[in-house]
Amino acid sequence: MKMKFGFSLLLILLISAGCGSKDVEELSAINQHGEQVSVPKEYAGDYWVADFIFTNCETVCPPMTGNMSRLQAQLQEEGLDIQLVSVSVDPENDTQDKLLAFAENYQPDFEHWDFLTGYSYQDVKEWSIKSFQSPVKKMEDSNQVAHGTSFFLVGPDGNIQETYSGTKADSVTKIVEDLKKLKE
DSSP, X not given: OHHHHHHHHHHHHHHHHHSSOOBOOOEXXXXXXXXXXXXXXXXXXXXXXXXXXXXXXXXXXXXHHHHHHHHHHHHHHTTOOOEEEEEESOTTTOOHHHHHHHHHTTOOOTTSEEXXXXXXXXXXXXXXXXXXXXXXEEOTTSSOEEEOOEEEEEOTTSBEEEEEESSOTHHHHHHHHHHHHHHO
């Protein structure tokens, strides 16, 4: 009987944890221009889209950043004023200058797209897990960092509204469609 109760309680807690929207906790950072940014306060009052990347990434970050660039272009075409936020999971390596050089390959409009660093690896690891349920882990014997590949749509109140695949190009269209509905 105790086993069934314990299992039931665990199941209820897991289901409850997955329900509803998740608040994005505070993170102090600097962007590619060395400007201080307080997330989510900086973007409060409107929708914004976040992802996790790093400049030495040899796998998912280039296509994710390419999709974020396509997202920015489609948002501009639709007249949607949405902030994009790419958060480095390798802040010890990703200085503002490295992020700026990395970003330039994707023709960003820096008025609407921040590349963030300026915190410790431990801070971003904990923030990613607590705010986005997205694990981050340094790979042994490598300069690579394992991280989630999602794009997160965050609402004006700092709650995560929706999660999309950052590696699939069709997610870009879905994000734009969802934002058009939300902004009506």
